[in-house]
Amino acid sequence: MPLATCPRCKKIFEKTRVLVCGKCQDDENADYDKIRSILERNPNLNAEQAAEEAEVPVQCVTRMMQEGLISNVVLSGSVKCGRCGAPAISLSKKLCQGCLEKLNAEVASAQSKIKLSQKKNVQVSEYLHARKAFEDKKR
Ligand SMILES: [Zn+2]
Numbered sequence: 001m002p003l004a005t006c007p008r009c010k011k012i013f014e015k016t017r018v019l020v021c022g023k024c025q026d027d028e029n030a031d032y033d034k035i036r037s038i039l040e041r042n043p044n045l046n047a048e049q050a051a052e053e054a055e056v057p058v059q060c061v062t063r064m065m066q067e068g069l070i071s072n073v074v075l076s077g078s079v080k081c082g083r084c085g086a087p088a089i090s091l092s093k094k095l096c097q098g099c100l101e102k103l104n105a106e107v108a109s110a111q112s113k114i115k116l117s118q119k120k121n122v123q124v125s126e127y128l129h130a131r132k133a134f135e136d137k138k139r
Protein backbone atom coordinates (compact mmCIF):
# COMPACT_ATOMS: atom_id res chain seq x y z
CA MET A 1 0.00 0.00 0.00
CA PRO A 2 1.61 3.31 -0.99
CA LEU A 3 2.03 5.92 1.69
CA ALA A 4 0.94 9.47 1.09
CA THR A 5 0.94 12.72 2.95
CA CYS A 6 -2.52 13.94 3.76
CA PRO A 7 -2.93 17.22 1.85
CA ARG A 8 -5.08 18.59 4.64
CA CYS A 9 -3.18 17.86 7.87
CA LYS A 10 0.15 16.59 6.45
CA LYS A 11 -0.17 13.32 8.32
CA ILE A 12 1.31 10.24 6.64
CA PHE A 13 -1.35 7.69 5.80
CA GLU A 14 -1.85 4.67 3.61
CA LYS A 15 -3.21 5.88 0.35
CA THR A 16 -5.97 3.66 -0.89
CA ARG A 17 -8.75 5.13 -2.93
CA VAL A 18 -9.07 8.15 -0.67
CA LEU A 19 -6.99 11.26 -1.05
CA VAL A 20 -6.75 12.26 2.58
CA CYS A 21 -6.24 10.44 5.87
CA GLY A 22 -9.15 9.01 7.83
CA LYS A 23 -9.28 11.95 10.19
CA CYS A 24 -9.73 14.42 7.34
CA GLN A 25 -12.11 12.28 5.31
CA ASP A 26 -15.23 14.00 6.67
CA ASP A 27 -13.81 17.44 6.00
CA GLU A 28 -12.78 16.39 2.52
CA ASN A 29 -16.23 15.01 1.79
CA ALA A 30 -17.83 18.20 3.07
CA ASP A 31 -15.58 20.29 0.83
CA TYR A 32 -16.31 17.98 -2.08
CA ASP A 33 -20.06 18.43 -1.55
CA LYS A 34 -19.61 22.20 -1.39
CA ILE A 35 -17.56 22.29 -4.58
CA ARG A 36 -19.97 19.95 -6.35
CA SER A 37 -23.02 22.02 -5.52
CA ILE A 38 -21.24 25.23 -6.54
CA LEU A 39 -20.30 23.68 -9.86
CA GLU A 40 -23.79 22.35 -10.44
CA ARG A 41 -25.03 25.91 -10.22
CA ASN A 42 -22.09 27.45 -12.08
CA PRO A 43 -20.48 24.86 -14.34
CA ASN A 44 -18.27 27.46 -15.99
CA LEU A 45 -16.35 28.52 -12.93
CA ASN A 46 -12.63 28.03 -12.98
CA ALA A 47 -10.84 26.27 -10.15
CA GLU A 48 -10.02 29.48 -8.31
CA GLN A 49 -13.54 30.83 -8.52
CA ALA A 50 -15.03 27.52 -7.42
CA ALA A 51 -12.65 27.38 -4.47
CA GLU A 52 -13.58 30.91 -3.50
CA GLU A 53 -17.31 30.22 -3.75
CA ALA A 54 -17.01 27.02 -1.75
CA GLU A 55 -14.58 28.63 0.70
CA VAL A 56 -12.05 25.85 0.28
CA PRO A 57 -8.39 26.07 -0.73
CA VAL A 58 -7.85 26.06 -4.48
CA GLN A 59 -5.53 23.06 -4.02
CA CYS A 60 -8.56 21.17 -2.78
CA VAL A 61 -10.35 21.85 -6.07
CA THR A 62 -7.35 21.00 -8.23
CA ARG A 63 -6.73 17.85 -6.19
CA MET A 64 -10.26 16.62 -6.83
CA MET A 65 -9.94 17.63 -10.43
CA GLN A 66 -6.72 15.63 -10.88
CA GLU A 67 -8.36 12.62 -9.28
CA GLY A 68 -11.29 12.98 -11.66
CA LEU A 69 -13.82 13.57 -8.89
CA ILE A 70 -14.90 16.80 -10.49
CA SER A 71 -14.48 17.31 -14.16
CA ASN A 72 -16.49 20.28 -15.26
CA VAL A 73 -14.18 22.90 -13.84
CA VAL A 74 -12.85 25.28 -16.43
CA LEU A 75 -9.14 25.24 -15.85
CA SER A 76 -8.50 28.84 -16.80
CA GLY A 77 -6.76 30.80 -14.13
CA SER A 78 -5.38 27.83 -12.29
CA VAL A 79 -3.27 26.29 -15.03
CA LYS A 80 -1.71 28.27 -17.83
CA CYS A 81 -0.39 27.13 -21.18
CA GLY A 82 3.37 26.65 -20.96
CA ARG A 83 3.82 27.99 -24.48
CA CYS A 84 1.71 31.12 -24.73
CA GLY A 85 0.30 31.68 -21.24
CA ALA A 86 -3.32 31.27 -22.32
CA PRO A 87 -5.65 29.25 -20.07
CA ALA A 88 -4.71 25.60 -20.39
CA ILE A 89 -7.25 22.93 -21.22
CA SER A 90 -4.94 20.04 -20.48
CA LEU A 91 -3.91 19.88 -16.84
CA SER A 92 -1.18 17.31 -17.40
CA LYS A 93 0.31 18.84 -20.55
CA LYS A 94 -0.28 22.47 -19.50
CA LEU A 95 -1.33 23.51 -22.98
CA CYS A 96 -4.14 25.62 -24.35
CA GLN A 97 -6.42 24.45 -27.18
CA GLY A 98 -4.45 26.30 -29.85
CA CYS A 99 -1.04 25.09 -28.73
CA LEU A 100 -2.31 21.54 -28.23
CA GLU A 101 -3.45 21.49 -31.85
CA LYS A 102 -0.19 23.09 -32.98
CA LEU A 103 1.81 20.53 -31.01
CA ASN A 104 -0.19 17.67 -32.49
CA ALA A 105 0.43 19.07 -35.97
CA GLU A 106 4.14 19.43 -35.24
CA VAL A 107 4.34 15.86 -33.98
CA ALA A 108 2.44 14.62 -37.04
CA SER A 109 4.67 16.49 -39.48
CA ALA A 110 7.81 15.37 -37.64
CA GLN A 111 6.59 11.80 -37.85
CA SER A 112 5.77 12.06 -41.55
CA LYS A 113 9.21 13.57 -42.19
CA ILE A 114 10.82 10.60 -40.46
CA LYS A 115 8.70 8.24 -42.54
CA LEU A 116 9.57 10.14 -45.69
CA SER A 117 13.32 10.02 -45.06
CA GLN A 118 13.10 6.34 -44.24
CA LYS A 119 11.26 5.76 -47.51
CA LYS A 120 13.90 7.74 -49.43
CA ASN A 121 16.68 5.60 -48.00
CA VAL A 122 14.84 2.47 -48.99
CA GLN A 123 14.30 3.77 -52.51
CA VAL A 124 17.96 4.74 -52.90
CA SER A 125 19.21 1.40 -51.71
CA GLU A 126 16.69 -0.37 -53.91
CA TYR A 127 17.91 1.67 -56.86
CA LEU A 128 21.55 0.88 -56.12
CA HIS A 129 20.66 -2.73 -55.69
CA ALA A 130 18.77 -2.83 -58.99
CA ARG A 131 21.56 -1.00 -60.75
CA LYS A 132 24.15 -3.41 -59.41
CA ALA A 133 22.05 -6.37 -60.53
CA PHE A 134 21.72 -4.77 -63.94
CA GLU A 135 25.46 -4.21 -64.23
CA ASP A 136 26.16 -7.74 -62.98
CA LYS A 137 23.96 -9.05 -65.78
CA LYS A 138 25.75 -6.94 -68.38
CA ARG A 139 29.09 -8.58 -67.66
ZN1 LIG B 1 -5.38 14.38 7.32
Ligand SMILES: [Zn+2]
Residues within 6 Å of the ligand: 081, 082, 083, 084, 085, 086, 095, 096, 097, 098, 099, 100
Ligand atom coordinates in the same frame (compact mmCIF):
# COMPACT_ATOMS: atom_id res chain seq x y z
ZN1 LIG C 1 -0.95 28.09 -25.73
